[in-house]
Amino acid sequence: MASVEQAEGGENRGRKQNKWQNRKRVGFHIDMTPYVDVIMLLLTFFIMTSTLNQPQVMQINLPKGDENTTVKVDMGNVVFIRISEKGNIGLSKGKSDGTEEQPIKVNLEQMRQYLEGWGTANKDMIMILKFHRKAKYDTMISVLDEINRAAIEKRYSFSKMEEPDFKVLEAIGG
Amino acid sequence: MPAVKRRKRPSQTIDMTPYVDVIMLILTFFILTAQFKAELAEDIQVKLPNSGNDTTKLPERNVMTLVINRFGDVFADVDNIKVREDVLGDPIGLAAYHPDSTTQPGWTNPANLNDKGEMRRPIIAFNDREKFKKLLIDFRLSSKSNVGKDLRIVVKGDKEADIGTVQDLMEILKETKNTRFSFVTDLETDEKEKK
Numbered sequence: 037m038a039s040v041e042q043a044e045g046g047e048n049r050g051r052k053q054n055k056w057q058n059r060k061r062v063g064f065h066i067d068m069t070p071y072v073d074v075i076m077l078l079l080t081f082f083i084m085t086s087t088l089n090q091p092q093v094m095q096i097n098l099p100k101g102d103e104n105t106t107v108k109v110d111m112g113n114v115v116f117i118r119i120s121e122k123g124n125i126g127l128s129k130g131k132s133d134g135t136e137e138q139p140i141k142v143n144l145e146q147m148r149q150y151l152e153g154w155g156t157a158n159k160d161m162i163m164i165l166k167f168h169r170k171a172k173y174d175t176m177i178s179v180l181d182e183i184n185r186a187a188i189e190k191r192y193s194f195s196k197m198e199e200p201d202f203k204v205l206e207a208i209g210g
Numbered sequence: 211m212p213a214v215k216r217r218k219r220p221s222q223t224i225d226m227t228p229y230v231d232v233i234m235l236i237l238t239f240f241i242l243t244a245q246f247k248a249e250l251a252e253d254i255q256v257k258l259p260n261s262g263n264d265t266t267k268l269p270e271r272n273v274m275t276l277v278i279n280r281f282g283d284v285f286a287d288v289d290n291i292k293v294r295e296d297v298l299g300d301p302i303g304l305a306a307y308h309p310d311s312t313t314q315p316g317w318t319n320p321a322n323l324n325d326k327g328e329m330r331r332p333i334i335a336f337n338d339r340e341k342f343k344k345l346l347i348d349f350r351l352s353s354k355s356n357v358g359k360d361l362r363i364v365v366k367g368d369k370e371a372d373i374g375t376v377q378d379l380m381e382i383l384k385e386t387k388n389t390r391f392s393f394v395t396d397l398e399t400d401e402k403e404k405k
Contacts, residue, residue: 169374178261
């Protein structure tokens with residue numbers, strides 16, 4: 037649809053001599069407006085449909101093997117992280133004799149600092165995560181994220197919450 | 211003022227070429243960066259949790275998406291139509307499973323699933339845990355034979371979902387030997403980090 041306008045050399049028509057030399061060339065121009073219109077439409081379309089923030093992923097590797105295989109660990113290396121229904125975090129360290137220390141109630145920031153402290157002191161530290169079934173998934177991601185952020189060996193495993201764990205959590209206020 | 215009147219106005223044309231050049235550059239940029247999502251389980255709306263430490267991007271192809279919504283439903287979907295038709299018998303079907311038998315599945319009410327309140331994809335419900343496990347295995351096998359590559363598994367959970375559902379799903383994944391998977395998260399914004 038672009039119109040090409042070209043001027044005829046009107047005035048010089050009648051003359052016989054210098055027919056070719058004298059004809060003035062008039063610069064023709066293409067009307068770009070429709071072209072720009074289409075381009076703008078395309079541009080709008082692509083801006084609208086493009087997704088700029090691509091979601092990210094957090095890689096999880098579960099241990100292979102059967103449900104029945106048990107791994108024996110030294111309780112002295114174990115750190116329990118328990119998440120209550122309300123999203124509170126109870127942190128406690130296991131002792132070598134099988135018992136565990138008094139749990140402390142921490143927030144995410146404190147949890148990371150404790151874990152970093154213990155993790156650097158004991159390179160074999162294993163974290164056992166116990167989540168209350170009714171706690172929110174958001175809390176779980178925050179905890180995992182905080183563990184990933186800590187400058188320690190990321191050795192953790194998920195475990196089911198059982199009766200004694202509820203009591204431990206009650207001790208820190210549920 | 212005859213002098214002014216007589217002056218012929220030259221036709222005013224603005225040279226659009228530089229303007230078009232720039233627009234073309236922007237257009238090229240957006241065309242190149244555009245990614246067309248295979249209509250993954252978009253029909254189910256989830257609010258992704260934030261995390262600040264993940265640098266891995268969501269894989270684009272050959273993905274099995276497991277969506278957990280806030281009602282505790284698990285939806286399984288693959289991005290390959292052939293695999294979907296192979297396993298579910300419906301090229302646009304969406305497999306759904308509700309692990310917690312004590313609560314009602316949320317997909318019975320389409321308004322629960324998205325803003326528009328309409329579901330374009332037929333839901334194929336799995337009520338049995340064993341059948342759902344078999345489905346996940348079938349997805350993998352079918353993808354391997356149709357595409358030739360192993361499926362990557364991503365878990366897309368809603369912020370408000372119960373951890374119990376996630377744990378149930380993780381158990382199923384473990385039992386079906388899918389020990390490598392990822393949680394999809396949104397990048398944490400700076401203002402949240404300050405809290």
